[in-house]
Amino acid sequence: MPELSGWRFLLLGIAGTAIALVACSSPAINPPTVLPAPQPTPQPTATPQPTPTPIAMPRTPTPVIIPPTSTPFTLPPTPTPITFPTPFPTSTPLLSTADLVEAVAPSVVHIGVTTANDTATGTGIVFGDGGLVMTNRHVVQDGLEIRVSLSDGQVLTGEIVGLDSSIDIAVVRVNTDDLLIAALGDSDAVRVGEDVVAIGHALDLPGGPTVSKGVVSALDRSIVDGSEVLSDLIQTDAAINLGNSGGPLLNARGEVIGINTAKIPTGDGIGFAIGINIAHDVALRLVAQSSVQAGFVGIEPLDITPTLADQLSLPVLRGVGVLRVVPGSPADGVLQVDDVIIxxxxxxxxxxxALEQFLRSHPAGEVVEITYYRASAGLLTDSLTLGERPG
Incomplete structure (x- = not known):
């Protein structure tokens, strides 16, 4: 059975091969493999870097504690300093009445005038060098002889330098330089209620000038006597009588603030003085140009006020009405009664x-254009040549 033996050996060979394959393909339980201990992986050698320069960091600043915002404090405005008035100016102190009279009396003169029919008395005040005395025009205008009596008893002859009827001022010169010039005040600064003293030769009583005391009652008064008009007057209740005319009205510092000139005889304590600012200006003009006279129109005036204009149904509210035209004056033939100068x-x-102020600055002989209202013709314009005041 050689053939079967051969197949048996062949099968055995195949079987062995299969086992070998199975042994190779099946997991085999092998004893654990002992691995060597892990070694550190060597690091690559670093390229040496240059040592950096250390950066010095600034020190942390000490923290600043900001205080909480406070409520703003508003300072009050600086108060306006209060200036307390000095009781009296250092240079011109207030004087008692007795001291005032004593200081001013040497500058006050008595003026005696002989006219064609009579004699008259007035007062004057020394206001300039060369024996210049200021007084009223009505005191000396008709004088044929003028006698000036000084406080020391001297009697000198006076000469008229100039007359101005627009404000009733005259300048007389005496031949002496030995006179005390009065201190002049500022009539524009005078106040109603201010104390005043009037000095003059009232009624020509013997024994020196008469002194009266009062207050400034009113300012800017005007008085009309026919065609004569006095304006810019100081009203006072200090007694002013015949003989006081031309004398000084003084303030409490002894300064002349007015020239006493008139009184209302029907009233009690109603006297008037020309403001010294105007009087002095006119006096200086008379000295410089004694032949120059303030202009004159020649009417009896009436102030037209809005109330009066309404009552008279006038188309103008203000102006100077004509109550009368002086015959032969510049107004004669130009103006008519009831005309109103505009x-x-x-x-x-x-x-x-305003009319008097205009005439003071426009001398006699000057031609002016006059505009006026006439009821029958309306507004009219004419030329008028200013004349000289009569007397």
Whole structure:
């Protein structure tokens, strides 16, 4: 059975091969393999870097503690300093009445006038070098002889330098330089209620001038006597009588603030003085140009007020009405009764004060343009040559 033996050996060979394959393909339980201990992986050698320069960091600053915002404090405005008035100016102190009279008396003169029919008395005040005395025009205008008596008893002859009837001022000169010039004040600064003193030779009583005291009762008064108008007057209740005319009205510092000139005989304590600012200006003009006279229109005036204009149904509210035209005056033949003067040379004339102020600055002989209202013709314009005041 050689053939079967051969197949048996062949099967055995195949079987062995299969086992070998199975042994190779099946997991075999082998004893654990002992692995060597892991060695650290060597690091690559680093390229040496240059040592950096250390950066010095600034020190942390000490923290600043900001205080909480406070409520703003508003300072009050600086108060306006209060200036307390000095009781009296250092240079011109207030004087008692007795001291005032004593200081001013050497500048006050007595004026005696002989006219063609009578004699008259007035007062004057020394206002300039060379024996210049200021007084009223009505005191000396008719004088044939003028005697000026000084406080020391001297009696000198006076010479008229100039007359101005627009404000009743005259300048007389005496031949002496040894006179005390009176201090002049500022009549524009005078206040109603201010104490005043009047000095003059009232009624020509012997024994020196008469002194009276009062207050400033009113300012900017005007008085009209026919065609004569006096304006810019200071009203006072200091006694002013015949003989006081031309004398000084003084303030409490002994300064002349007015020239006493008139009184209302029917009233009690109503006297008037020309403001010294105007009087002095006119006096200086008379000295410089004794032949120049203020202009004159020649009417008896009446102030037209809005109330009066309404009552008379006038188309103008203000002006100077004509109550009478002086015969032979510049107005004669130009103006009529009841006309209302509106303008002179384009200057508004709302009242007699404005009229007199215009005439003071426009001398006699000057031709002016006059604008006026006449009921029968309306507004009219004419030329008028100013004349000299009579007397």
């Amino acid at each position: 303008q002179l040379d384009g200057v508004a004339i709302p009242d007699t004060l």
